[in-house]
Amino acid sequence: MLGTYTPAQLRAFLADQGKRTTSNYQLIELVQDTNIPNLFFLREVYGPHGLISSETWRHYHFPRASPDIVLSSYHEGNNTMLLVAEGRTELKLVKAQRPIGIESLVVHRDEAEIIYAGYAGGGVSASIGRGLAEGVNRIQVIQEGGGEKLGKGALWVPVRKHLIFAVDDTDNHETGATYDLVGREVREALEDSLDIRATYIAECNLHGVVEKTSNCFATAVGVTYDGREQTKEAIKRKVLEVLREKAMSDYGCVVFFDGFIIPQRVEEYGVKAKNERIESLDYVIDLAGQHQLAWHHVGKGTQKGKERGLKGALAALGLFWKLKYCAAPPGEPVPDDAKFYPDYYTSNQVIQGYAKKI
Template sequence: MTLDDPYAVVYKQIHAVVKPEGDLVEVLERSSCYGGGAWSLHHYSQGPLVERSRSIGEWFRYLVRAGKADIGLASSKRSAGIESVLVGDDEVEITYAGLGGGGVGATVSRSRADDVLRSSVSESGGGKVGRGTIVLPRRERIVVGVDDTDSKTEGATWSLVHNIAQRVDRPEARYVSHALVQLFPVPTKTQNCVSTAVEFAALPGKADTMISDFKSLLERYTVSENTGMVVYRGFDPSPLMAYSHLCRTERIPYELAVETAKKTGTKAVLAGQGLIGALAAIPFCGRPIESVIPEV
């Protein structure tokens, strides 16, 4: 019995979601080894370019400022990190560095991930400082919110939406997160009054077919006549948080949902009564631990 590459634990996917201005990038890394990802999270989070970091299941996410920095590698204290993030019109170049095993993670483990366009790596491991640069396609964030797909006798919105998101996942629009959002328990609820948000890291201008496929599958499998589906395109959906808070604490009119969608540039794809909860799910994309906690 042998191992093809005993010191490489290759990341499954790595994506760069970029703010339109190009000054902020969210780097999303889908790890093949949670322990290794957690080690990176601890060390990378100390780097001067990293504004915020978190883990969601097998995904490790870093909000970073574009630019270059001296990460001050120090054994056992700051053993690896992100040295530079350079944003172009269509691509993002990220350089990692690390000591010893951290250098292995910074080089071969990331360079072989899916959706990496090009890479260059130095020798790593042992007592060496390893450096690796990967080039990724520049992506945008797309969030799909859905509510009201079930009935009193069948269905579950969160599971249907997850299965659809998995089915429409493609290189042009990668499915990266799922969140169940607890809403105010209105009398018209099916049971738990929960809506769903799924997030995609998409190539700009390349996600329309994915959204169309998503809608078609939703219309095919929903068992409700009141299904709502909305699509948000943007780096930061937090402007919808005040609306979401209302939906999580009181019953609100349908007209407010329609008005809010227009004001925030969120597209109503299916405009049934479920539009209210679908819109409320959007700002909780990538926040599945917080989204399930009732606000009442």
């Protein structure tokens, strides 16, 4: 069955052969960082929705078999997220230890070719299984896998982009809930009207201040989109439209960030806001300006200082990938049961190490 197939063509071919036409791969998505265009996150969703865990082994194998391409990895539920770099490598496959890897990732304008190879089930998924997933344009079966045979396939996927919107101060002392408005209503409005996929919703209760409501919540949502400038602007317009209509606070603010690698100083600010009161609004406005972050006041107020919601919005952006800090109570050390959470893709050691290579 060597050749190139769209998912529909591959299903038809398998049906003609009397073989199963479904795959455990639900979604494969490649997302390019805006600021470091040679870096991507590759998201593979495997197995039914709602599983506590599925296929955890891939999280360990890919970085070991393809260290020049897969820089780091994380697995939770049925999602495997790989931080990957464009390039080619000689695979370091070892049966039963690291039996599957990525041989190359090459971008061709708005599409990328990813070559997978592996033994046994890893070879079948490399050459066939992934070709049936949502998000795949087509797959080229280079070598059929299974058993002792090495399977190899070239997967062609769209190159998508990532946008984060981080929001604070949408409620007041009488009504409203920031996490519900941002994490549900705004997200659902986007999903109903645009081709977006949510990647992660970060809900962080920050250091308590008397001016804010009881939980001092700030929320950030990441979405992927087709990479077109008009789509990105449509996302921003819809976010602003819903927030300006439904935010109850005088002080609401939203920050937009293109990409997924959060600047280190913004991350450091997020951790600081988690643990102590931020007094200076000018400092926060200056920090946003230094990183050219677009932000908007979406509250009802017109008085001086109405932008104070920017303090929490920028903090939510800084904490976007930092699950262990989001899990910790404000002002307290990270609890032991949250320390296993990684800092996802924003490990500055990984990014700086890659930057030295290029």
